[in-house]
Every structure is written in structure tokens, then in C-alpha cells.
Amino acid sequence: MTDFLPFALPEIGEEEIAEVVDSLRSGWVTTGPKAKRFEEQFAEFLGDSSCQAISVNSATSGLHLALEALGIGPGDEVIVPTYTFTATAEVVRYLGATPVFVDVDSATFNMTADSFVAAITDKTKAVMPVHFAGLACEMDAIIKVAKEHGIRIVEDAAHALPTRYKGKLIGTLDSDFTVFSFYANKTMTTGEGGMVVTRDAELAKRCRIMRLHGISRDAFDRYTSTKPAWFYEIVAPGFKYNMPDIAAAIGIHQLKRLPAFQVRRSEMAAYYNKAFSGLPLLLPAFPASDCEHAWHLYPVRLEPEAGVARDVFIQKMADEGIGCSVHFIPLHLQPYWRDTYALTPEMFPNAHAAYEIEVSLPLYTKMTVADQERVICAVKKVLSCG
Numbered sequence: 518m519t520d521f522l523p524f525a526l527p528e529i530g531e532e533e534i535a536e537v538v539d540s541l542r543s544g545w546v547t548t549g550p551k552a553k554r555f556e557e558q559f560a561e562f563l564g565d566s567s568c569q570a571i572s573v574n575s576a577t578s579g580l581h582l583a584l585e586a587l588g589i590g591p592g593d594e595v596i597v598p599t600y601t602f603t604a605t606a607e608v609v610r611y612l613g614a615t616p617v618f619v620d621v622d623s624a625t626f627n628m629t630a631d632s633f634v635a636a637i638t639d640k641t642k643a644v645m646p647v648h649f650a651g652l653a654c655e656m657d658a659i660i661k662v663a664k665e666h667g668i669r670i671v672e673d674a675a676h677a678l679p680t681r682y683k684g685k686l687i688g689t690l691d692s693d694f695t696v697f698s699f700y701a702n703k704t705m706t707t708g709e710g711g712m713v714v715t716r717d718a719e720l721a722k723r724c725r726i727m728r729l730h731g732i733s734r735d736a737f738d739r740y741t742s743t744k745p746a747w748f749y750e751i752v753a754p755g756f757k758y759n760m761p762d763i764a765a766a767i768g769i770h771q772l773k774r775l776p777a778f779q780v781r782r783s784e785m786a787a788y789y790n791k792a793f794s795g796l797p798l799l800l801p802a803f804p805a806s807d808c809e810h811a812w813h814l815y816p817v818r819l820e821p822e823a824g825v826a827r828d829v830f831i832q833k834m835a836d837e838g839i840g841c842s843v844h845f846i847p848l849h850l851q852p853y854w855r856d857t858y859a860l861t862p863e864m865f866p867n868a869h870a871a872y873e874i875e876v877s878l879p880l881y882t883k884m885t886v887a888d889q890e891r892v893i894c895a896v897k898k899v900l901s902c903g
């Protein structure tokens with residue numbers, strides 16, 4: 518019996534391991550020189566010298582910091598797609614504001630400028646586009662609408678590293694914030710972690726302060742600056758969202774490997790596309806020629822001719838030793854969001870239809886060609902197309 522192929526696995530190399538060991542031996546395990554280096558390298562990676570990168574302990578923390586820095590609070594509305602992970606919307610609630618859920622495009626599963634416009638009220642303060650699976654939203658149109666209405670933009674780029682939109686990396690577009698995730702199953706990992714990116718120096722400063730208890734200088738500065746080491750000032754009731762050096766140590770090396778990871782993921786997506794053409798599957802939306810997909814996920818949809826319900830398909834794939842997943846159970850179906858905001862499937866026809874037939878197949882760099890062949894064989898068998 519062959520091993521079970523999990524839905525996702527990180528690719529951690531000897532360099533990451535050695536760097537973590539180095540942190541442990543150095544005695545500096547929390548936020549310090551490596552977190553700073555990781556931030557600098559991340560900003561360099563984006564290739565836009567006006568971008569500041571602020572490391573945090575998760576993308577969720579980062580999204581919270583971004584909205585906080587923008588002054589979002591009670592009475593404000595923030596537009597989010599229903600087709601996302603709960604983190605996108607929950608940070609709106611952390612601040613006492615109201616998430617307003619919108620439907621997505623049926624090909625890309627992304628929020629559109631049209632769905633955004635339709636949800637704008639005089640209370641709308643921000644919009645949070647999610648680049649689903651690693652394919653960019655139609656950002657030109659979304660940015661145009663946001664600017665016309667004075668609405669701030671916080672991109673949830675948890676899937677979008679590295680993603681290019683019309684030649685530009687996500688993180689360098691004309692939005693207020695972009696937040697990346699380094700959770701274990703994302704395109705690169707630090708175990709847990711995230712990066713907040715902004716080109717606004719004041720917003721960056723606020724995030725740096727709020728990420729560590731509202732202290733006006735972070736621990737690293739505190740121990741290296743000329744001021745006495747014991748001195749600090751609290752300027753706000755901040756949070757505990759800093760990234761430890763142990764995590765940054767992993768990130769420094771993952772980031773170096775990210776371009777190669779992206780090439781491999783793209784090859785794997787193309788390999789799947791070829792193998793699945795002609796099967797009763799709707800394949801993931803493909804990027805335009807001036808765009809680049811991060812391929813965090815490989816989402817397919819079962820067409821009616823597949824003759825198998827999504828839940829049965831996933832069970833049968835598991836019986837074949839293949840882990841699959843679903844992205845996402847839309848927020849309008851989650852009890853808290855559904856009941857608090859009286860959400861119904863009829864309000865989100867595209868997202869709802871997508872959810873009912875969506876399956877995410879395993880796609881990660883640790884998979885071998887043989888692993889991918891196993892997935893393809895299992896899909897064909899379950900669809901009785903072998």
C-alpha cells in the first residue's frame with residue numbers, strides 16, 4: 518500500500534534548518550536582526566524602493582494592523598468577498614466595523630469591480646480584494662472605483678506570492694496595504710507568519726508601533742539604539758503581533774527559493790491542465806499573458822457530466838490515497854456570518870455555485886512527477902475516465 522499523499526506540505530531545506538539552529542544558538546530567538554533582514558529582503562524582492570515591509574506573526578494580524586492603521590472602526594463598512602477564509606472578514610469585526618459581503622466572478626472566484634461598486638454605501642471605508650488561489654483580481658478597475666469613492670484598499674494577498682498583475686508584482690500596486698501569509702501551507706512559509714506591505718510611511722509607522730504593544734520603538738531598536746535599553750514609551754494599546762527571529766530565519770531562505778517554487782508550481786499547473794483536458798472538469802482560470810499566477814491552489818470544479826458529487830469525489834480520492842480540500846466554504850454559509858448578517862445563498866449565486874462543485878487538488882513543490890501522476894490516475898479513476 519502506497520503512502521497517503523497529503524493535500525499540502527511545506528518544502529523546508531537544510532538552509533532553513535541551519536538558520537533556525539543559528540538563531541537558537543545565538544540566544545536571540547524573538548524579533549531581532551533576522552526579522553529585520555527578512556523585511557529588507559522582502560522589500561527588495563518586491564523591487565519597489567517605496568515599499569515598506571513589516572513582518573508579523575500571521576496574515577490575520579497583518580490584516581488587522583492594516584485596517585487599524587486606516588482608522589477603521591464602529592459604523593464603518595468594509596467590503597469583502599464571501600469566497601474567502603474567515604480571517605479576511607474577522608479582522609473587520611475586531612475593530613467593531615461591519616463586513617459587507619459580495620459575490621465573485623464565476624471563472625476566477627475573485628471579487629469584481631462590478632460587485633464592489635454595487636455594495637458601496639456612504640459608510641464604505643475600505644475594500645479587501647482577495648487574489649483567490651494566486652490569480653490577481655481585476656485591480657485596475659477595483660483601484661479606479663476605490664479612488665473615485667475615497668475608499669481604502671487592503672489586498673488580502675495570502676495566496677498571491679508571487680503574483681503579477683499586468684507586469685507588476687502584487688504588493689507594488691496602488692493600494693494602501695497588501696498582506697501576505699507565511700502559514701504552513703502557503704507558497705512560502707515561516708511556520709506561522711505574515712508580511713504587511715505599504716508605500717505610506719505614516720501607515721507603516723503605525724503598524725510597527727501597534728504590532729508590539731503600542732511601544733514607540735521595537736525591541737531590536739531598543740537594544741541597539743543610543744537611548745538607555747530600559748526606556749520605552751507606550752503611545753497606544755497595541756497588540757502582540759511581532760514575528761520572532763526563529764520564524765524569520767525560515768523566511769529568509771524560503772524567500773530566496775520563491776522564484777524557483779513559482780516556476781515549479783506553474784509547471785505543475787500546466788501538467789494538470791494538459792492531463793485533465795477533455796475530462797468533465799472545469800479547470801482553474803488562467804492568467805492573461807502579462808499576469809503571473811502564484812498557483813497556491815489548483816481548484817477544479819466537477820461538471821454535471823462527471824456524475825459524482827463533490828463530497829463523494831473527495832471521499833473516493835481519499836480512498837485512493839490522495840488528500841483533497843475545498844476552497845472555500847463561503848462565509849455566507851458559516852453560522853456566525855450567516856446569522857449575524859442574514860446572508861443567504863441567493864445573495865451570492867456565483868460563489869455558491871462554485872462552492873458546491875469545487876475541489877482543490879494537491880499542488881506543492883515537494884510533490885514529484887510520480888505523485889502528480891498518482892493524482893491524475895486517481896482523478897480519472899474516480900471520474901470513470903481511466
Ligand SMILES: *Cc1c(COP(=O)(O)O)cnc(C)c1O
Pocket residue numbers: 574575576577578601602604605647673675676697698699700710711
Ligand atoms: C491563509 C489565509 C489567511 C490567513 O493567513 P494566516 O497567516 O494564517 O493568518 C487570510 N486570508 C486568506 C484568503 C487565506 O487563505
